[in-house]
Structures are given as C-alpha cells and as structure tokens.
Amino acid sequence: MTFDHPTSRPTSACSNAANAAWSQIVGEVAARFGTPVYIYRPALIEKRIGEITGAFPAPFAISFAVKSNPNPWLLSWLRGRIGAVDVSSGGEVALALRCGWPADKITFTGPAKTEAEIEAAVKTNVGGLVVESLDEAHEVDRIAGACGHHQRILIRIAPAEAEPGFAVRIAGRPSQFGIDEAELSAAIATINGCANLMLDGFHAYTGAQCQEDEAIAAHFRTLWRLFREAVHLAEHPISELIFGGGMGIPYHDGDVALDIPRLQPVMREIVDEIAAEPGLEAPKLKLEIGRYLVGESGLYVTRVVRTKVSMGSDIVLCDGGLNHNLGACGHLGGIAHRHYRMLPVRAHEPAVEKTYRIVGPLCTTIDTLAHRVTMGELHAGDLIGVHCSGAYGPSASPLNFISYEPPKEIAVLEEDGGHKFEDITWMKSPFAAT
Ligand SMILES: Cc1ncc(COP(=O)(O)O)c(C=O)c1O
Structure with a gap:
C-alpha cells in the first residue's frame, strides 16, 4: 500500500493558543497549590483517545502501560474510557485492581517476575501473563499447576531486527525482553507441551519514541508479519495480539507531532488481513502505549x-x-x-x-x-x-x-x-x- 503525503503536518503542541490555555492554568494552580507541581489535563487525554480510536479500527483497543503514569486517580479515570491496562510488577497488578480494573482486562508484562508476583497474578486471574523467557514459562506452569489453574499466557517476541526511526530501540540486540525470534518455534513447541499453560496470544514491544508516520506504519506491518508467523507456529487458534505502539511525542522545540490519521489506511489493511487469517478467529487486538496517551x-x-x-x-x-x-x-x-x-x-x-x-x-x-x-x-x-x-x-x-x-x-x-x-x-x- 502507498502512504499518502500529508496535506498539512501538525506542528508540535506548542501553538500560541495551546500555550495561552496552559499559562492561565499554571498561574492559578501555582497560586492555589504551590510548586513544584504536576498539572494534568484529562481533556487532552480524552481528545487523544478519540484520535487513536479513529486511526486504529476495531477490534483494536487501547491498553495503557501503567508504568508510564500509575497515578491512581488517572488509572480510575481511564477505566471505561479505554479497553485494558498493561502492568509490569506485582505492585502495579494490585494498583490496577484497587483502581477498579477487572482482572481480565489486565495483562502482566515484565522480564523478571518473581515467584511471589507470578503466584499472586495467577491467583488473581489476571487476563494474561506475558512470558518473556522459557524459564519464566516453566515457572508459571509449575505455579499454575500448584494452584490448580490453567493459566492463559502470551509470548513476548523479541524480533531479530531493530526498526529505523525509534529513538529508543529494544529489538535486534541481546536483551532481557522477550523470547528471541530465532528461538520462537522451539519455545512454542515446549510451551504447547506444558500441562498448565494455555498459549493464547503474542506480544511485541520493540522500541519507543518514534515520531515518523512512515516508520510507525512500517513498524505495525513488521509486527503483524511477526505475529502471523507466530500464529502459524502455534498450531492452534490464538485470540490476542498486543502491538507495542512505540509512538512518540514532541518533547523538544521544533519536533513535529505524529499525524496518526495517516495510519488509518494501513491499520485498516492490517485489521482486514487479521480478520482473514486462519487461526485468528475474532481476535482481540491491543495497542499498548503510555506516553502517546498521557504524555x-x-x-x-x-x-x-x-x-x-x-x-x-x-x-x-x-x-x-x-x-x-x-x-x-x-x-x-x-x-x-x-x-x-x-x-x-x-x-x-x-x-x-x-x-x-x-x-x-x-x-x-x-x-x-x-x-x-x-x-x-x-x-x-x-x-x-x-x-x-x-x-x-x-x-x-x-x-x-x-x-x-x-x-x-x-x-x-x-x-x-x-x-x-x-x-x-x-x-x-x-x-x-x-
Ligand atoms: C512492555 C511495554 N509496553 C509499553 C510501554 C510503553 O511505552 P511508551 O510509553 O513509549 O508508549 C513500555 C515502556 O517501557 C513497555 O516496556
């Protein structure tokens, strides 16, 4: 598919009108509450949710990476506005539950989950444990067995190659995150043989702070290619794919914001291909993001x-x-x-x-x-x-x-x-x- 040239690129959020609105609020908040202070404008998050929902057709749903801002008020506020949360520690599991998130809307990612964290997550019935190594999968299997559970898991895949355009790159180098793409086939076969595990999805988060529309579009294509291969390897129906978004925000003077409506045709194509893919019946698709939603x-x-x-x-x-x-x-x-x-x-x-x-x-x-x-x-x-x-x-x-x-x-x-x-x-x- 060709990628249309934008008619007008949004400049950074630093417009005079935007700054005037912030300036007034800053003065009032500082006078009333003092400094130093963080000021959040949930209306901007609401607007962002609308933009994302427009660009990522159903069944895509937003999953908020709690690590990016675990403020409990925000976590509760997001409930009912987005589909899911991703947590990365036992503390974040507890926090999400306390903020009213149903366990089945929580996925638990993280490369060094301890035995206690895994056990608590299994007993809580979190929606999905995202395993990041074969060793972790074996530990989840053992703990789930001891608890009498059949634990639903997703595999986090560590792609062999990094993608261009990401300020922070995780893929394509040795890392603690995910199971190497080269090991995926063997890992899936082993996990399929674990009595207490149900492999039901794949996850990939490969980089952060990408500010180029084309690179983000290519990134989603790459992830879909990766997931499609993984689904074939699973040899049974898979119901969830989690796409780490990696979408960046204009931190610096002169930065140009992403123009996500441009992603819509690419995402539409991907969604259509997913819908036609054997082994992926009515799948849940998640866009896992933090900074792009709330930053x-x-x-x-x-x-x-x-x-x-x-x-x-x-x-x-x-x-x-x-x-x-x-x-x-x-x-x-x-x-x-x-x-x-x-x-x-x-x-x-x-x-x-x-x-x-x-x-x-x-x-x-x-x-x-x-x-x-x-x-x-x-x-x-x-x-x-x-x-x-x-x-x-x-x-x-x-x-x-x-x-x-x-x-x-x-x-x-x-x-x-x-x-x-x-x-x-x-x-x-x-x-x-x-
Ligand atoms: C697994 C995972 N998902 C999502 C995120 C959120 O990334 P971002 O805030 O750049 O969207 C992170 C950030 O480190 C992550 O590790």
Whole structure:
C-alpha cells in the first residue's frame, strides 16, 4: 500500500493558543497549590483517545502501560474510557485492581517476575501473563499447576531486527525482553507441551519514541508479519495480539507531532488481513502505549528560586528538577540531553532575552532541566512549565534524593467552558514531621 503525503503536518503542541490555555492554568494552580507541581489535563487525554480510536479500527483497543503514569486517580479515570491496562510488577497488578480494573482486562508484562508476583497474578486471574523467557514459562506452569489453574499466557517476541526511526530501540540486540525470534518455534513447541499453560496470544514491544508516520506504519506491518508467523507456529487458534505502539511525542522545540490519521489506511489493511487469517478467529487486538496517551496532557511546573551569573553564564535555580522529573533532565534514555519544551509564566513582560542554564535544587550537576535555552528574562518567583511531562514523571524519578518534598499533582477538570481543580497528589513525603 502507498502512504499518502500529508496535506498539512501538525506542528508540535506548542501553538500560541495551546500555550495561552496552559499559562492561565499554571498561574492559578501555582497560586492555589504551590510548586513544584504536576498539572494534568484529562481533556487532552480524552481528545487523544478519540484520535487513536479513529486511526486504529476495531477490534483494536487501547491498553495503557501503567508504568508510564500509575497515578491512581488517572488509572480510575481511564477505566471505561479505554479497553485494558498493561502492568509490569506485582505492585502495579494490585494498583490496577484497587483502581477498579477487572482482572481480565489486565495483562502482566515484565522480564523478571518473581515467584511471589507470578503466584499472586495467577491467583488473581489476571487476563494474561506475558512470558518473556522459557524459564519464566516453566515457572508459571509449575505455579499454575500448584494452584490448580490453567493459566492463559502470551509470548513476548523479541524480533531479530531493530526498526529505523525509534529513538529508543529494544529489538535486534541481546536483551532481557522477550523470547528471541530465532528461538520462537522451539519455545512454542515446549510451551504447547506444558500441562498448565494455555498459549493464547503474542506480544511485541520493540522500541519507543518514534515520531515518523512512515516508520510507525512500517513498524505495525513488521509486527503483524511477526505475529502471523507466530500464529502459524502455534498450531492452534490464538485470540490476542498486543502491538507495542512505540509512538512518540514532541518533547523538544521544533519536533513535529505524529499525524496518526495517516495510519488509518494501513491499520485498516492490517485489521482486514487479521480478520482473514486462519487461526485468528475474532481476535482481540491491543495497542499498548503510555506516553502517546498521557504524555502531552501533563506539565511539570517549577518555580524560579533565584538567578545568578557564574563565569558569565546566566543560571536559573528552581525549586524542583531531576528529583521530580528525571526524564526532563535527560536521564531516562537518549544520548545527548535536549531540554523539553518549556513554558515560562512570568509576573511581568520580559524586557530582554537571555540564554540560560536552568537547574533544579539538588547538589549535583546532573540536575539540569536545560543546558542552554534562550527565552525572555526570568526573575525569582517566575514559573517554568515543562511540557510532555504526563508520562514517566514522579514515579520514574528519584523523589527522595536530597530529601525534598514530592511534587503535588493536580488534575484540571474542564467543564461548561470553565475548569476546576482536583488535588490528585499521590506520592507521600517520607520527610514530613510525624
Ligand atoms: C512492555 C511495554 N509496553 C509499553 C510501554 C510503553 O511505552 P511508551 O510509553 O513509549 O508508549 C513500555 C515502556 O517501557 C513497555 O516496556
């Protein structure tokens, strides 16, 4: 199939109108709840769900990767809006259940599940255990047998080749994730012989942060090719395929957002081929994503404590940084640190522009939100919003490092042309006086 050229590419979410909406909210939230604070706008997630649903025809359903943002309010809010969640630890299984997710809507992925985690998941009847090695499959078989269960499993496949266009690549190299494509045939034969396992699906998540429409389309084609071979090898009907999306978001100035309506024809073709495939009757198809669903809905806001000049360089010191937002400081993958898009919110119009290094409060040089960013002059008390912070935020950061308080988390509920705030702060301070 040919891939149409776009009539107009969406630029990053950094339009003036988008920033104006955020600026107003930032000022209100900071005044009411203080800083540092994460602000989430669920309306943006709702919009994103609509866009994804338009591009990925039924029976595709969204499965949210809980690791990207396990805030309980968000997990509960997502229930009823998307089809499923994927968890990666016993803690996340418990959290998803506590947030009202039915066990059969939960899949459990993760390369080093412990015996206790597997046993708890089996006893809970999670919808699918995604096994990442033959050794793990044998352990699930033994535990399921001891519990008197016939456990439904999916195999995570580790493709032999990496795909272009992904900032983070997992496939095509030795890794802890999944069963090597080359070993798949033997692994399926072994698993088919395990008395307490029911092989009922395949899973692949091979890379992250892809921002090219063509590369994403090619990625889904590759996954489907891989799954089709696996289904043949299974030699019995398979009911579920989980496609790790890998879809990226515009973290940096100048990034161009994915134009996912362009994927619709490709996904339609894939869905039609799946429907015609023997061995795949009425299959469940999942799009497993995290950052593409929730990343752009979140803004991390830190306040300028003071500015200083060191050896001629302008430095801005803020009340939060790496301790709350490790990714924005460049320490969650990626080679060179490029600062996330920033939204300064000031009390006064700036008279001049300056080039700044923007740092957090920690006693380490790695606590740097931007090494070099040019913007209107900043003063103590001004606010800096860090875009694309809705995924891999507080839960993926070293919150306790140097004993600062965890960030507040506030949801902005937009209704009747206005909005109200809900404090959904989750992380508790271990330093608070008892
Ligand atoms: C198995 C699996 N699925 C889904 C995701 C979500 O990835 P992203 O947030 O890039 O969509 C991850 C992220 O690490 C993952 O490991």
